[in-house]
Amino acid sequence: MITGIIIFLLIVSNVLFSWKGFGNEVFFDRYKxxxxxxxxxxxxxxxxxxxxxHAGWLHLIFNMLALYFFSGTLGAVLDWWGFLIIYFVSLVGGDLLSLFIHRHSGDYSSVGASGAISGVIFASIALVPGLPVGLFFIPMPGWLFGLLYMLISIYGIRSRTGNIGYDSHLGGALIGMVVALLMKPSALLENYVTILIISVPAITFIYLIITRPHFLLVDNFFYKSHQRHYTIDNKYNEEQHNRQQEIDRILDKINKSGMRSLTRAEKEKLEEYSKRIR
Structure with missing residues (x-):
């Protein structure tokens, strides 16, 4: 009962906070x-x-549906406090991995509850490997979904297409699974094969990006051929990057020729930018 109330409050909070951000760019930039x-x-x-x-209504609805469908399983296995811990630790853990990967890209930004929801999903799979999951209406066991999810996330990080947010998905998923196993250690012995299948590729990849950062530098035809396939996160991050580049150009123009050299449109863009960072 308490878990159900918490899930309801999380969904309402996400909807209200995102709705506020949709209509208020200053608010959105302040909290992203x-x-x-x-x-x-x-x-x-x-x-x-x-x-x-969230970046838009579709992004929000998709995440909230995923939270609703997977939280029931986790809530049935863990107490409400366990569910809440997994949600927020996965959220922060996913963002910390993203922060590490993009630490040299100061203008990188992202939004979304995907890290937290990935943690909920993978905690559920670690505790109940046979959990049926539907991917594009194709039923499959939870362990297979988990393996595919990890491999897609690894590909997404390595391809570096438009600062896609796969890194927070990967970090949140691993953290959620680890926390769930700490709460239910018996599941590690019962489901160790499933857990290894899911976690080994992700742990290996994280080890590589920590010890060999150049592993992320990919530049070949295969990856380039996929750069036109954008997600909601892709589109948002590309828009933010382009906007920052325009501001940098204007500031460089001021440095070289002074404020009087700016056009009216450039002054308006600079004023808008100043309001957002206050």
Whole structure:
């Protein structure tokens, strides 16, 4: 009963917070995940607040449906406090992995509860491997879904297409699974084969990006051929990157020729940018 209330409150909070962000760009920019905001200005609250913002209604609805469908299984196995811990630890853990991977890209930003929801999904799979999951209406066991999810996330991070948010998905999924197993250690012995199948590729990949950062530098035809396939996160991050490039161009123009050299449109863009970062 309590778990159901918590799930309801999480969904309502996500909807209200995201709705506020849809109509208020200043609010949206203040609370989104942003590398410079966290590392330079120590705005650590962004690690949590970004999980309650979404890039659009489709992004929000998809995440909330996933939360609704998978939370029931986890809530039945764990107490309400266990569910809540997994949700927020996965959210922060996913963002921390994203922060590490993009630590040299100060303008990188993202939003969404995907890290938290990935944690809920993979905690459920670790505790109940036979959990039936529907992918594009194709039924499959939870362990197979988990393996596919991990492999797709690894590909997404390595392809680096438009700062896609697969890294927070991967981090959240691993953290959620680990926390669930700490709460229910018996599941590790009962389901160790499934857990190894899912976790070994992800752990190996994380080891590689920590010890061999150049592993992320991919530049070949296969990856380039996929760069036109955008997700909601792709589109949002590309727009943010383009906007930042335009601001950098205007600031460079001021540095070289002074404020009087700016056009009216450039002054308006600069004023809008100033309001967002206040």
């Amino acid at each position: 995940f942003n590398v410079d905001g966290i590392l330079l200005y120590r705005q650590y609250n962004r690690l949590i607040t970004s999980g309650f913002l």
